[in-house]
Amino acid sequence: MMKGFLNRDRFLEILNKRNHWDIVVIGGGATGLGIALDSASRGYKTLLLEQNDFSKGTSSRSTKLIHGGIRYLAQGNIKLVYEALKERGFLLKNAPHLVKRQKFVIPIFSWNMGIFYWTGLKIYEWLAGSLSFGPSKFLSKNEMIKTFPEIKPDNLKGGILYYDGQFDDSRLAINIAQTCVQKKGILLNYFQVKNLIKIKGKTSGVIACDLETKKNYSIYSKTVINATGVFSDFILKMDEFTWPILIKPSQGTHIVLNKSFFSSSNAIVIPKTSDGRILFSVPWYDHVLVGTTDTFLDKCILDPKPLEQEIDFILHTFEKYFLYTPKKNNILSAFSGLRPLFVPRTYSSSAAAKDISRSHKLMISPSGLITIIGGKWTTYRKMAEDTVNKAIKIGKLNKVFSKTKDLKIYGSISSWKNHNxxxxxxxxxxxxxxxxxxxxxxxxxxxxxxxxxxxxxxxxxxxxxxxxxxxxxxxxxxxxxxxxxxxxxxxxxxxxxxxxxxxxxxxxxxxxxxxxxxxxxxxxxxxxxxx
Known part of the structure; x- marks a missing residue:
C-alpha cells in the first residue's frame, strides 16, 4: 500500500492484529475525520469507524463555503466568527488544491442598509487580521449590473464586494482521511458500532460489525469519542445516559442550476430573506449552487429529502432578485443536509433554527464517553483539537500538543501548479x-x-x-x-x-x-x- 492511500483490506489486517487503541472515533464526517487526524498526528494509536461512507451525511451536503459567517457576526457571535476566520486562513494554507478565495457581493437596495453592511464587513475583515482574504469595496450600480447581468436593476443602489472561501467538502474529507493514514491512523468505512464496552462502569471500547463481511469485533480503547453529528443520540443511548441537551436536526436544502441563470464568477449574498436567513448563489464546478434553508425536523434520517416548501422558498427568493426565473424542471440536482443543533430539552418549539448557536459543544458522560456536537466545516480543525485535548485527560494519555495548524493536507504539494x-x-x-x-x-x-x-x-x-x-x-x-x-x-x-x-x-x-x-x-x- 502506498503511503497515505486508503486500502480497506490493509486496514482490516491491522485491526485483526491490534486490539488496543488510544482513541477510537465513531463517525467519519468532518468532525470525526478531523479528530482522527489530530489524534494520529500527535502519535496516538487511532482508529475511526464509519457505518456508511466518509462524509456520507451532512459533511458532503454543505453550501461549499469556508467562511467566518457574516450572519453570526450580525447575531453578535464575535467569538465564533473570529475563530472561524482564523481557521479559514489555516485551511487555505494547508489545502490550496481544494480551498480557494472567492469574491462575494451583497447587493444594496437602501443606503442605510449599505452603511450597516459596510461597517459589518470591515469588522469581518479586521477580525481576520493577517489571515484576511482581501479588502472589501463598494460597487456602483453600473458595476453591479456588469458583474451580475441577470440581476434586477429595480431599486438597486450598488453592492459591497468582500472575500470569503469556497471548497469541495467531500473531496476534502477524503484528503483528511488520507492525511490521517500518513500519520499511521486507521479508518474503516461500512463499519457499524453496535454497542459500547464497559469495564467497571467506564467506556473502554466498542463492539463493531464489518457490514461487508458481517464479522463482529470487540475493540478496546483508552478513550471513545462520539462524533456522529445528528445521530449522536443513538450512541448516547448505548451509554444509557440522558443529557439535558437535545440534539435537534435542522435541514438545509440547496438546488443546482445551469450557469445560464447566473453567469457571474462572483457569488452573491441575499442578506435577508423572508425568514430572516441569508441565501447564497455561488458558482461551483461550472454550475450555480443556490441555498440554503433552515428547517427543524422531528427525526434524523441518513438520506434527507428536500421538502417542497424549501424548493419553493429558494426559487421564490431567487426570482425576486434575478431576471431569469428557474422552474422546478430546470433544477439539475437538489440535496439536503442535516445540521446537529443542540438545544435544552425545555427549548421553545417556536424558536427558529437560524437563531440557535453553531458553536460546538463537548459533553463527557459519567462513563467517560466523549461526545462532540455542533460546529461547522470551517472550524473542524479547532473542534478536533479541543476534543483530543479532552481525550488526553479522560484516557490519561501522554500529553502531546496539537500539530494540525501547520499540517499540509494530503494532495497539497508545493510544486503542484495545475489549474485545470x-x-x-x-x-x-x-x-x-x-x-x-x-x-x-x-x-x-x-x-x-x-x-x-x-x-x-x-x-x-x-x-x-x-x-x-x-x-x-x-x-x-x-x-x-x-x-x-x-x-x-x-x-x-x-x-x-x-x-x-x-x-x-x-x-x-x-x-x-x-x-x-x-x-x-x-x-x-x-x-x-x-x-
Whole structure:
C-alpha cells in the first residue's frame, strides 16, 4: 500500500492484529475525520469507524463555503466568527488544491442598509487580521449590473464586494482521511458500532460489525469519542445516559442550476430573506449552487429529502432578485443536509433554527464517553483539537500538543501548479491517475457523453483502489460530485461505473444490478421534476 492511500483490506489486517487503541472515533464526517487526524498526528494509536461512507451525511451536503459567517457576526457571535476566520486562513494554507478565495457581493437596495453592511464587513475583515482574504469595496450600480447581468436593476443602489472561501467538502474529507493514514491512523468505512464496552462502569471500547463481511469485533480503547453529528443520540443511548441537551436536526436544502441563470464568477449574498436567513448563489464546478434553508425536523434520517416548501422558498427568493426565473424542471440536482443543533430539552418549539448557536459543544458522560456536537466545516480543525485535548485527560494519555495548524493536507504539494478545474481536486494524486492512463490509454477516455461533465475510467479505478469507494454512490456522490451537479447524468452513467467497480472488486453481475437499482432509487431524490 502506498503511503497515505486508503486500502480497506490493509486496514482490516491491522485491526485483526491490534486490539488496543488510544482513541477510537465513531463517525467519519468532518468532525470525526478531523479528530482522527489530530489524534494520529500527535502519535496516538487511532482508529475511526464509519457505518456508511466518509462524509456520507451532512459533511458532503454543505453550501461549499469556508467562511467566518457574516450572519453570526450580525447575531453578535464575535467569538465564533473570529475563530472561524482564523481557521479559514489555516485551511487555505494547508489545502490550496481544494480551498480557494472567492469574491462575494451583497447587493444594496437602501443606503442605510449599505452603511450597516459596510461597517459589518470591515469588522469581518479586521477580525481576520493577517489571515484576511482581501479588502472589501463598494460597487456602483453600473458595476453591479456588469458583474451580475441577470440581476434586477429595480431599486438597486450598488453592492459591497468582500472575500470569503469556497471548497469541495467531500473531496476534502477524503484528503483528511488520507492525511490521517500518513500519520499511521486507521479508518474503516461500512463499519457499524453496535454497542459500547464497559469495564467497571467506564467506556473502554466498542463492539463493531464489518457490514461487508458481517464479522463482529470487540475493540478496546483508552478513550471513545462520539462524533456522529445528528445521530449522536443513538450512541448516547448505548451509554444509557440522558443529557439535558437535545440534539435537534435542522435541514438545509440547496438546488443546482445551469450557469445560464447566473453567469457571474462572483457569488452573491441575499442578506435577508423572508425568514430572516441569508441565501447564497455561488458558482461551483461550472454550475450555480443556490441555498440554503433552515428547517427543524422531528427525526434524523441518513438520506434527507428536500421538502417542497424549501424548493419553493429558494426559487421564490431567487426570482425576486434575478431576471431569469428557474422552474422546478430546470433544477439539475437538489440535496439536503442535516445540521446537529443542540438545544435544552425545555427549548421553545417556536424558536427558529437560524437563531440557535453553531458553536460546538463537548459533553463527557459519567462513563467517560466523549461526545462532540455542533460546529461547522470551517472550524473542524479547532473542534478536533479541543476534543483530543479532552481525550488526553479522560484516557490519561501522554500529553502531546496539537500539530494540525501547520499540517499540509494530503494532495497539497508545493510544486503542484495545475489549474485545470477537473484535475485540480485530486492535487498530487493527478500524477498517479495519469500513470494508470499511460499504462492503458483507453482508461483515459471520458465516458460521459454530455458536456461539460467529465470522468475517465482511470479515475473510477483509482477511487476504488486508493480512496475506499465501495458503491456507485461513493463514486458519483462524493469522490466525484456528479450526483450533486446533475442527477440525471449520474443515473445515466451508473451502469458504466458499476461495471468498472465490479471488475476492480471482483464482484459479479448480481452485485452490479443491485448497485444500479439502489443508486437509481437514491438519485431520484435529487432529481427534478420528481417522478
Amino acid at each position: 478545474l477537473h484535475w485540480k481536486k485530486y492535487g498530487e494524486d493527478e500524477f498517479h491517475i495519469q500513470n494508470i492512463i499511460e499504462e492503458n490509454p483507453l482508461l483515459g477516455e471520458n465516458f460521459i457523453s454530455k458536456k461539460p461533465y467529465y470522468c475517465t475510467n482511470a479515475e473510477v479505478i483509482w477511487m476504488v483502489r486508493y480512496e475506499m469507494a465501495r458503491t456507485i454512490e461513493d463514486v458519483l456522490a462524493r469522490r466525484t460530485r456528479l450526483l450533486f451537479l446533475n442527477a440525471k447524468v449520474a443515473i445515466d452513467i451508473a451502469p458504466r461505473v458499476a461495471a468498472l467497480m465490479a471488475k476492480e472488486l471482483s464482484l459479479d453481475q448480481e452485485w452490479e444490478k443491485k448497485q444500479i437499482d439502489t443508486f437509481k432509487k437514491l438519485a431520484m431524490q435529487y432529481y427534478y421534476p420528481i417522478a
